[in-house]
Amino acid sequence: MAEEVVFQPVRALAEGVRTRRLSPVRLAEIFLDRLERLGPRYNAVVTVTRDRAMEQARRAEAEIAAGRYRGPLHGIPYGAKDLLATSGGIPTTWGAAPFKDRVLDFDATVILKLEAAGAVLCAKLAMVELAGGMGYRQPNAAFTGPGVNPWNPDAWSGGSSSGSGSAVAAGLVPFAIGSETWGSILSPAGNCGVTGLRPTYGRVSRHGAMALCWTLDKLGPLALTADDSGLVLQAIAGRDPADPTTAERAYRYPGPAGHRFRFGVLRGITEGCEPEVRDNFARSLEVLKGLGTVDEVALPDLPYDDITRTIVFAEAASAFEDLIEGGGIAGLTAPEDRYTPYARDAILAKDYVKALRLRGVMAREADRVLASLDALVAPGRSTVAAMLGGEVRSAIRGTARDVMGAVGNGAGLPGVAVPNGFGARGLPTSLQLVGRAWEENRVLAAACAYQSVTDWHTRHPDAV
Amino acid sequence: MSETEAVAAEVETMLALVRERYGERLDAEQLAAVRTSIEAIVQASRALRAVRLTNADEPAQPFAAYRADP
Numbered sequence: 001m002a003e004e005v006v007f008q009p010v011r012a013l014a015e016g017v018r019t020r021r022l023s024p025v026r027l028a029e030i031f032l033d034r035l036e037r038l039g040p041r042y043n044a045v046v047t048v049t050r051d052r053a054m055e056q057a058r059r060a061e062a063e064i065a066a067g068r069y070r071g072p073l074h075g076i077p078y079g080a081k082d083l084l085a086t087s088g089g090i091p092t093t094w095g096a097a098p099f100k101d102r103v104l105d106f107d108a109t110v111i112l113k114l115e116a117a118g119a120v121l122c123a124k125l126a127m128v129e130l131a132g133g134m135g136y137r138q139p140n141a142a143f144t145g146p147g148v149n150p151w152n153p154d155a156w157s158g159g160s161s162s163g164s165g166s167a168v169a170a171g172l173v174p175f176a177i178g179s180e181t182w183g184s185i186l187s188p189a190g191n192c193g194v195t196g197l198r199p200t201y202g203r204v205s206r207h208g209a210m211a212l213c214w215t216l217d218k219l220g221p222l223a224l225t226a227d228d229s230g231l232v233l234q235a236i237a238g239r240d241p242a243d244p245t246t247a248e249r250a251y252r253y254p255g256p257a258g259h260r261f262r263f264g265v266l267r268g269i270t271e272g273c274e275p276e277v278r279d280n281f282a283r284s285l286e287v288l289k290g291l292g293t294v295d296e297v298a299l300p301d302l303p304y305d306d307i308t309r310t311i312v313f314a315e316a317a318s319a320f321e322d323l324i325e326g327g328g329i330a331g332l333t334a335p336e337d338r339y340t341p342y343a344r345d346a347i348l349a350k351d352y353v354k355a356l357r358l359r360g361v362m363a364r365e366a367d368r369v370l371a372s373l374d375a376l377v378a379p380g381r382s383t384v385a386a387m388l389g390g391e392v393r394s395a396i397r398g399t400a401r402d403v404m405g406a407v408g409n410g411a412g413l414p415g416v417a418v419p420n421g422f423g424a425r426g427l428p429t430s431l432q433l434v435g436r437a438w439e440e441n442r443v444l445a446a447a448c449a450y451q452s453v454t455d456w457h458t459r460h461p462d463a464v
Numbered sequence: 465m466s467e468t469e470a471v472a473a474e475v476e477t478m479l480a481l482v483r484e485r486y487g488e489r490l491d492a493e494q495l496a497a498v499r500t501s502i503e504a505i506v507q508a509s510r511a512l513r514a515v516r517l518t519n520a521d522e523p524a525q526p527f528a529a530y531r532a533d534p
Contacts, residue, residue, distance in 0.1 A: 245526055303511035308510055339494040342486045343501035346478035351509040356513060356523035
C-alpha cells in the first residue's frame with residue numbers, strides 16, 4: 001500500500017480517504033514508519049509524534065466510517081516545523097539546543113486548526129535554530145544537525161524550514177507546515193523541489209509560533225503541489241483573537257482555476273543567478289507565455305534589502321533579548337550564532353522607525369506594480385542549495401541580494417515557489433510567483449496552471 | 465571627512481558600545497566578526513537615511529488603542 005500513497009498529492013489521498021478506499025490509520029502507520037526509518041537520514045525530524053498521530057488517525061477513521069467527513073485534510077498525515085507549540089508532552093524546541101527538552105502545555109492555533117480539519121500530526125520537523133535569526137552562515141545550525149537534501153546527500157535542504165522541505169521531498173509526510181520571516185518557506189521548497197506557499201501577513205495566526213520578527217513572521221504549507229497548498233491554507237487561515245494581526249477576511253480555496261494570466265518580471269532580476277537557474281527561469285517564462293502575458297516591470301530605486309533586514313535584525317534582537325543578553329546564545333550550535341547577535345545593538349531606534357516608514361512606501365509601490373498583474377515572477381533562489389560544508393549565502397546577512405524576498409516579505413505579500421528544473425549537482429531550481437496582498441488564489445491559480453503543463457513537481461529523488 | 469572615514473567612525477562608535485556591553489564574552493576573532501556585522505548595519509542605516517520622506521509618511525505598524533471590554 002505504501003507505493004500507492006507515498007508521493008501522492010493530498011487531493012488524491014483525500015479522495016481515497018473520503019471514499020474509504022484508504023484507511024487513515026494505515027496512512028498514519030505508513031508515514032510514521034517512513035519518518036522513523038528515513039527521517040534520520042535527512043536530519044528532518046525532531047520528534048515523531050506517534051501516540052498523538054495514532055489517536056487522531058483512529059478518530060478520523062471512526063468519524064469517516066460514521067459518515068462525518070470533515071474535508072480534504074481529514075485523516076491526512078502532516079508534519080509541523082518545531083517552532084509551533086504542541087501540548088501532550090511533545091517537545092517544542094525551536095531547533096535550538098537550549099530548548100531541546102522544553103515542553104509546552106498548549107497547541108499553536110495552526111495545530112488546533114489542522115486538528116479541527118481532521119489532519120494527523122505525525123512529526124515535529126527540524127529547523128535552523130531560532131529560525132535562522134541569529135545570523136548563521138552554515139547548514140550545521142541546529143541541534144539536530146544540518147538538514148540533508150533528499151536530492152543530494154552532500155547538499156543542504158534549506159532554511160529555515162529545513163525539515164518541512166526535506167520531509168515532503170522524501171515522501172515522509174504528504175504536507176508540512178513551515179514559517180517564513182524572509183525566505184524560510186520558499187527557500188527550502190526550492191532547494192528540495194517541492195511547492196511552498198507563503199501566505200499574506202495576517203492570513204494565518206501566529207499564536208503559539210516562535211516569534212522571530214513579529215511584523216514579518218508568517219506560517220504556511222509546503223506540499224507536492226500548489227493545489228495541495230491551497231487545500232492546507234484553507235484549513236489554517238482565518239481571524240484569531242489570540243493574534244491581533246490576523247485579518248477578518250475569510251479565505252476559501254476554490255481549486256485550480258484556468259484563465260489567462262498577466263505576469264510581470266522585474267528588470268534585471270536574474271543578475272547574479274547561477275547559469276542553470278537563469279536558463280531554467282528563461283524556460284519557465286516561455287511556459288508562462290503560453291498561459292498569458294509576460295511583461296517587464298520596474299520598482300522605484302529603494303533600499304529594499306536594507307529596509308527588511310533592519311526590521312528583522314531589530315525585532316529579532318528584541319524577541320531574543322533574554323537569550324542574547326543573558327548569554328544563552330552560547331549554547332547554540334553554529335559558532336557564529338553565539339556572537340553575531342551582539343552586533344544588533346548597533347541598530348538605532350530611529351533607523352528601525354525609518355525602516356518601518358519606508359516599508360509603507362515599499363508596500364504601496366509593490367501594490368501599484370502588482371495591481372495590473374496576477375503575479376510577479378522570478379527565480380525562487382539565485383543558486384541551488386548550498387553544500388553541507390559550504391557557506392550559506394543569505395540576503396538577511398547581506399551576502400546575497402534578494403529584492404523579491406525583501407519586498408515580498410517586507411510588504412507581507414503572498415508567494416509560491418514551484419520546482420522548475422534542475423541545476424548544478426542535480427539539485428532542484430524553482431520559480432517564485434508573488435501576488436498582491438490577499439490574492440493567494442491568484443498566485444495559486446497561476447502556479448497550478450504552470451504545474452498543469454510541466455512535470456517537475458511529479459519528480460522525486462531516486463534514493464527514497 | 466570622506467564617506468569611508470565617516471562609516472569607519474560610526475562603526476568604531478557602535479563597536480565600542482558592543483564591547484562595553486559584551487566584550488568579556490568575545491575573543492578577538494569574534495569581535496572582528498561582530499565588527500563586520502556592524503559595518504553591514506551601518507551601511508544599511510546610511511542607505512535608509514539617504515531616502516527622503518515627508519512628515520506624513522508614517523511607520524507601517526499595527527498599534528491600536530487597547531481596552532479590555534468592547
